Amino acid sequence: MIRFNRNHFFFLALFSFSLLGCPGKFETKPAPPPGSFVFGGEGVEAGSHLLELPDGSILILGSAKLPGNDDYDVQIVKVNPNGTEAWTRNYRNKDREESGHSIIATSNGYLVVGFSRKSLNPGYKLLLMELDANFDLIKKREISSATFSTRKNSVVGFFNLPNGGYLCAISMEGVSFLIGISQDLNLENQRAFNSQRTSGKANFITQTKSGEFYIALSFEDSIGFAPRFGKLDANGVLLWTSRLDSVVQADAFSLFPLGISELNNGNLIVSLYSDFAEQVLLELDTAGALVNTTTLASNPQYPFLRGQLDGSIALAGYDEYFWGNSDPHQNFSLSRQDTAENISFTENFGGDSKEVLKDMIILQDGRYALVGNTQSFGKGDSDIFLVLYNR
Structure with a gap:
């Protein structure tokens, strides 16, 4: 004879309750598509940037806070083409918070390039680390500036210039910068774009195949505040800007540029986020004239745009949603726009956690690579989250 005690009835009731679809913690999210990889241990790791090497392997640049260490180190993870880890290097500097x-x-x-500050010191310095072909440190330089060292920053663009120097684009809350750096890693010049809207998430610069630069930013000058499209020459000198609110016939304060990239046809694509719960994709020619406009839903938001050889546009960003009664979740989101009116696919990557996207590139073999970090709710640590996706 089978006997039931109170514990049996409790678990039977619990099982029946879960089958009824109780919202919140009894729900399970569908498994994400294959091709996701996590790197990290007990500490706090985050990936910020991707670079594909000629042999098809991938470098993930970011930062790591290891157990027992109160500060962050610059970290580089080399990943094989199949997504497995080849090696990890940490660049330590005692009593420093450093990020690549x-x-x-x-x-x-x-x-x-990244940022550095001494422990408990509120000021940030621009960090430059020169590595040899074996990734050994040759030289480290820190650049101070009263204008961009007061708050936490993000480098959204870093480019070689014809004169041997470098152009660095920095995005932070309320202001963005273009920084000129000499060949011997000294600060040469800087230009600030003051914004009345947040600019901390804007990937506002792209370099074309011809070597010129284009920017899409909301900033304030003598004329007033407006979202603008602008051109720089191959040496990083700003040539002109034009207003984007007049192009789309919208209130200047309702539009904020999220990203910009070159298309296969030589035009530029700009992603604008609107206060009216939508996004607008603008295709512009190199003189700033409107070629095409597409309106998308407000979520996901797409700061990362990449033109593809077939004329389509890869859009990557983050999709925030609520699952049951939990806190808001955030996953990687990847879409492809084939025509002005057609999104051919949208995929979300992540789990019952928060994934923060920091970079997206298209690999030589046509796959999409996305990187950032993943953090489970209720836990203080985070890991590097890499997605390699073929469609």
Whole structure:
């Protein structure tokens, strides 16, 4: 004979309750598509930037706070083409909080740019690390500036210039900067764009195949506040800007640029976020004239745009949603726009956690690579989250 005690009835009731679809903690989110990889341990790791090497391997640049260490180190993870980890290097500097935001290849090896500050010191310095071809540290330089060192920053663009120097684009709350850096890693010049809207998430600069630069920013000058489209020459000198609110016939305060990229046809694509719960994609020619307009839903938001060889546009961003009675979740979101009216697919990557997207590139073999960090709710640590996706 089978006997039931109070514990049996409790678990039977619990099982029946879960089958009824109780919202919140009894719900399970569908498994994400394959191709997701997590790197990290017990500490706090975050990926900020991707660089594909000629052999098809991928560098993930970011930062790591290891157990027992109160500060952050610059971290580089090399990933094989199949997504497995090849090696991880941490660059330690005692009593410093350091983070890597962008990495470029140079004639001698690699150059890392990020930010550094001494422990408990509120001021940030621009960090430059020169690495050889074996990723060993050759030189480290910190650049101070009263204008961009007061708050936490993000480097959203880092480029080689014809004169051997570098152009660095910095985005932070309320203001963005273009920084000129000499070949010997000294500060040469800087230009600030003061904004009345947040600019901390804007990927506001792109370099075309011809070597010129274009920007899309909301900033204030003598004429007033407006979202603008602008051109820089190959040396990073600003040539002109034009207003985007007049192009789309909207209130200047209702539009904020999220990202910009070059298309396969030589035009530029700009993502604008609207206060009216929508996004607008603007295709502009190199003189700033409107070619095409597409209106998208407000979620996901797409700061990362990449033109593709077939004329389509890859859009990557973050999708915030509520699952049951939980706190808001955030996952990676990837879409492809084939025509002005057609989104051919949208995929979300992540789980019952918060994934923060920091970069997206298209690999040589046509796959999409997305990187950021993932953090489970209720836990203080985070790991690097990489997605390699083929469609």
